[in-house]
Amino acid sequence: MTQPRYYFNDDNHKVNLDFANLGFDYYPCPYRFEAVYELGVWRARGVVEETSMTLPEGSQCLHYGQQLFEGMKVNTGADGKVYAFRPAENSRRMNDGARYLQGPEVPEDLFIRGVEEVTRANLPYVPPYGSGASLYVRPFYLGIGDNVGVKPASKYVFRIFVTPVGPYFKGGFGPDQGKSFRVSTLDRAAPFGTGHIKAGGNYACSFKPGAEAKEQGFAEAIYLDPKEHRYIEEIGAANFLAFKGETLITPDSHSVLPSITRRSLLRIAREIYSWPVEERLIDKAELDEIEAAAACGTAAVITWIREVADGEKTWTFPFDQRWQQLYDSLVGIQTAAIDDPFGWRHEIS
Ligand SMILES: Cc1ncc(COP(=O)(O)O)c(C=O)c1O
Structure with a gap:
């Protein structure tokens, strides 16, 4: 050695x-x-x-x-x-x-x-x-x-x-750093396949939908559930979050990778900010009623969504100050800028 x-x-x-x-x-x-x-x-x-x-x-x-x-x-x-x-x-x-x-x-x-x-x-x-x-x-x-x-x-x-x-998405996080995403007609995972594990094959299957989205000027593809193409699943290599009223919502699906960032953000939302949190099916039609949306993951941290395009239809969302709160808490804990009430930091040196 x-x-x-x-x-x-x-x-x-x-x-x-x-x-x-x-x-x-x-x-x-x-x-x-x-x-x-x-x-x-x-x-x-x-x-x-x-x-x-x-x-x-x-x-x-x-x-x-x-x-x-x-x-x-x-x-x-x-x-x-x-x-x-x-x-x-x-x-x-x-x-x-x-x-x-x-x-x-x-x-x-x-x-x-x-x-x-x-x-x-x-x-x-x-x-x-x-x-x-x-x-x-x-x-x-x-x-x-x-x-x-x-x-x-x-x-x-x-x-x-x-x-x-x-940063994974150029520009990183900030009120002027919203990104646009496009709903893909293709799937990255099967309904009861391997979407929930981090197997390389899932990512090979995401190259084509990702390339199509990027060719059209979008940051990444948004995947719908592979059975009905009705519910929102995830975004490239990130999970989906949204605020509907007071509530932070996120998809519950077997074919979504269980994001550690998402799990951490839900806990911060619940226990630091006392916001209601729901893990459930999110119908694409609910984008009409959502106030704010974001992608989250280790690489993406929190990337707020300015626009979702689906064929001819487009939804636009503003920056929401609650993303800033979640971001500051998560990154604050990760970088020891604030206390770590959950014991998430693992000291190495
Ligand atoms: C498909 C997919 N979804 C979501 C995530 C976010 O997961 P995590 O927060 O654990 O990085 C990742 C990245 O690991 C991913 O590859």
Whole structure:
């Protein structure tokens, strides 16, 4: 295992990257974490340097999509410490996926140890507090082996890379940063398929609807429920939120990825602001009655929706101050700018 050693010429202890102007792009940091599963046992290789991986050509992840990934952010706090946000939730979601794809679970302590080790190894790449950037952490899980039949693998790789990132949607959050989205006629997931797990195949299926939306000048595609095309599901790689009167509403569906950001925002809404919250079917026709709408996720944080286009019909929404309140509370907790009443910050260093 490589022992990362950095030597600095100043007190900044950060690499010379323009953190404030990063996009949501891959920048190869020096170290990643890796573990392998064989004969029923996970073995941590620990922190490694190779950015490339060598896999057997028959690997299930390459042919049959036996693959999962996660996404979370690590931030430097106002107190100078480095924090991950609810990493145990990402571990649980990855294991929901592992069970579904008939692979072994990654023990939660291995997952968390990986997040901690890879972050510590790449500490000079963790964006400083106030830069608006974060270290994006990408755990992933691959079924590998010398195989050709359609069956689950017997060997697996669990790896985590990190990369410093800025906002997912250009411009980030703000009253003048509303985005336009287009309702897709295509689906990313089947009604009782794999929409609820973070399997790579779901994302390959979103490339065409996403590309069609972007070709027409929209930020992303909005998906409707795959059975009736009547209810709102989600938006690209983000969940849907809206205010109807006093109530914060969000879709309840098997084919939506259960967003950790959404779950956190619902709790903030309920317990910090005492706003009513409903998880239920949201008929597209209800857009007529909704006051404000937003997309939420690790990458998107909260991105408020200025416009929804569906064929010839368009709905427009204003910026709502309640998005600002939710954003300030969520990002405040993540960056230790405010107290963490829910115990969501996971201190790494
Ligand atoms: C399809 C999809 N929906 C929603 C989300 C948001 O989930 P989270 O808040 O856990 O990042 C993501 C991103 O992980 C996603 O890929």
